[in-house]
Amino acid sequence: MSQAAGTYPDPxxxxxxxxxxxGAREGVLLLKKCKACDVTHFYPRAVCPHCLSGDTEWYAxxxxxxIYTFSVMRRxxxxxxxxxxxxxxxxxxxxxxxxxxxxxxxxxxxxxxxFRKTEGxxxxxxxxxxxxxxx
Amino acid sequence: xxxxxxxxxxxxxxxPTRKAIDKTVPQLHAEVALGALQDAGLTKDDVxxxxxxxxxxxxxxxxxxxxxxxxxxHIDSTETGGxxxxxxxxxxxxxIAAGKCSVALVTLAGRPRAEGVATLGARNYGxxxxxxxxxxxxxxxxxxxxxxxxxxxxxEYGTTSEQLAWIKVAASHHAQHNERAVLRDVVTVxxxxxxxxxxxxxxxxxxxxxxxxxxxxxxxxxEIAKAxxxxxxxxxxxxxxxxxxxxxxxxxxCTGAVKSGPIAFAEAGLTQTDIDYVSIYDSFTITVLxxxxxxxxxxxxxxxxxxxxxNLISGVGKLPFNTDGGGLCNNHPNNRGGMTKVIEAVxxxxxxxxxxxxxxxxxxxxxxGTGGSIxxxxxxxxxxxxxxxx
Numbered sequence: 077m078s079q080a081a082g083t084y085p086d087p088x089x090x091x092x093x094x095x096x097x098x099g100a101r102e103g104v105l106l107l108k109k110c111k112a113c114d115v116t117h118f119y120p121r122a123v124c125p126h127c128l129s130g131d132t133e134w135y136a137x138x139x140x141x142x143i144y145t146f147s148v149m150r151r152x153x154x155x156x157x158x159x160x161x162x163x164x165x166x167x168x169x170x171x172x173x174x175x176x177x178x179x180x181x182x183x184x185x186x187x188x189x190x191f192r193k194t195e196g197x198x199x200x201x202x203x204x205x206x207x208x209x210x211x
Numbered sequence: 212x213x214x215x216x217x218x219x220x221x222x223x224x225x226x227p228t229r230k231a232i233d234k235t236v237p238q239l240h241a242e243v244a245l246g247a248l249q250d251a252g253l254t255k256d257d258v259x260x261x262x263x264x265x266x267x268x269x270x271x272x273x274x275x276x277x278x279x280x281x282x283x284x285h286i287d288s289t290e291t292g293g294x295x296x297x298x299x300x301x302x303x304x305x306x307i308a309a310g311k312c313s314v315a316l317v318t319l320a321g322r323p324r325a326e327g328v329a330t331l332g333a334r335n336y337g338x339x340x341x342x343x344x345x346x347x348x349x350x351x352x353x354x355x356x357x358x359x360x361x362x363x364x365x366x367e368y369g370t371t372s373e374q375l376a377w378i379k380v381a382a383s384h385h386a387q388h389n390e391r392a393v394l395r396d397v398v399t400v401x402x403x404x405x406x407x408x409x410x411x412x413x414x415x416x417x418x419x420x421x422x423x424x425x426x427x428x429x430x431x432x433x434e435i436a437k438a439x440x441x442x443x444x445x446x447x448x449x450x451x452x453x454x455x456x457x458x459x460x461x462x463x464x465c466t467g468a469v470k471s472g473p474i475a476f477a478e479a480g481l482t483q484t485d486i487d488y489v490s491i492y493d494s495f496t497i498t499v500l501x502x503x504x505x506x507x508x509x510x511x512x513x514x515x516x517x518x519x520x521x522n523l524i525s526g527v528g529k530l531p532f533n534t535d536g537g538g539l540c541n542n543h544p545n546n547r548g549g550m551t552k553v554i555e556a557v558x559x560x561x562x563x564x565x566x567x568x569x570x571x572x573x574x575x576x577x578x579x580g581t582g583g584s585i586x587x588x589x590x591x592x593x594x595x596x597x598x599x600x601x
Contacts, residue, residue, distance in 0.1 A: 125458035144461060151407070
């Protein structure tokens with residue numbers, strides 16, 4: 077990725093995931109839940125990794141979560157923060173933390189989803205710190 | 212008491228090169244194969260089983276069998292990243308025990324340094340891989356993936372950069388005696404902390420070297436081992452596991468060693484206190500710390516204090532590790548460190564490690580491999596080896 081230039085590579089999209097990326101372009105973070113076992117999984121797929129049921133459905137996430145872990149990549153022209161964020165829905169996803177002082181990022185910090193345009197016009201979910209108070 | 216062993220490691224060879232500008236990958240495979248066979252006193256015509264992983268070019272084991280002129284009746288190309296070769300030791304022992312082969316050859320080779328492979332780019336395993344779309348755009352690099360594990364471990368257990376640095380310090384104490392090591396200078400905790408930050412909290416000296424070369428092992432059945440003699444090393448136990456992101460239930464503070472370790476110890480009938488020497492995959496300092504905890508050498512979360520104050524230095528601490536200098540200082544051929552872990556364990560059990568780092572009366576050794584990326588998508592493999600008379 078190259079946040080400095082404001083460009084992100086396009087995601088690889090396939091039949092299983094095109095709805096996720098369509099949602100992102102509309103500014104919505106979509107998740108997949110299994111109708112058989114009622115558990116949300118990530119990354120979204122056609123088949124539930126918890127019970128192998130093919131009966132899965134999309135729903136809109138709250139877009140809120142907390143930083144599980146992160147690392148600031150320093151050995152690049154413009155440092156950036158990679159992270160795993162645990163969403164309020166219970167799943168943890170890889171992302172970038174943006175719109176903040178990279179030296180102020182902390183595990184447990186409350187974040188919310190926002191979106192960045194990719195090179196080919198897709199939208200990529202990233203997260204920024206938000207005002208919710210720490211638990 | 213003489214312990215039963217399914218199979219014996221009769222030959223082990225580490226390629227002397229660290230930068231193979233003038234050699235191809237198949238050529239390196241053949242050179243390490245020859246080295247290990249000569250070490251065992253065997254020839255390629257004795258080989259009837261072959262084990263290789265994703266570093267074997269073309270059609271993998273088939274292409275390499277043709278290149279080396281092997282006549283096989285058993286083949287296994289299990290691919291679990293850098294842990295593959297530790298898995299292969301276990302699989303070869305099983306195949307020999309089952310009578311599927313008598314002489315098993317395992318090879319690893321590569322030349323990332325000659326090819327100018329950089330580690331600051333994200334690894335792209337291709338568009339057909341289901342996780343790629345959800346990760347690659349965020350800039351995951353092998354270093355920041357391991358760094359995120361270290362960051363979380365620090366958060367949960369209070370592990371410090373100073374404690375991680377002790378792992379590199381111990382490796383450097385060993386590497387000073389290895390004339391082939393990429394990095395031979397003894398470093399201090401301060402040296403590690405003062406080296407450039409790559410990805411918080413991992414400094415340059417928390418990372419392993421990039422090197423070319425490879426290694427090979429030859430495993431044989433008991434009758435052949437008896438004829439070869441006392442340099443043959445027993446394979447007493449092995450365990451393997453795969454750990455992944457589990458549908459979004461992520462835990463980066465532990466590794467697949469939580470599973471592979473107990474399986475290997477149970478099969479060997481040994482416990483942690485029986486082990487005289489360990490080879491622990493050391494792609495980064497955090498890899499060693501989490502693995503030692505998960506293998507039960509200390510309580511979970513206490514890896515930091517455990518590795519501190521030279522506890523991993525041969526002749527100084529209680530658990531000598533990676534006496535060749537490991538991947539952190541000596542060699543990390545093709546970014547796959549499992550092979551060299553087994554090779555140094557064999558040297559220790561033969562009493563053939565460098566005299567300055569040889570563990571006295573080394574009877575039992577453990578070698579552990581890690582593949583993929585720690586905590587996220589990884590293979591783990593543990594073997595427990597015994598001296599010929601163990």
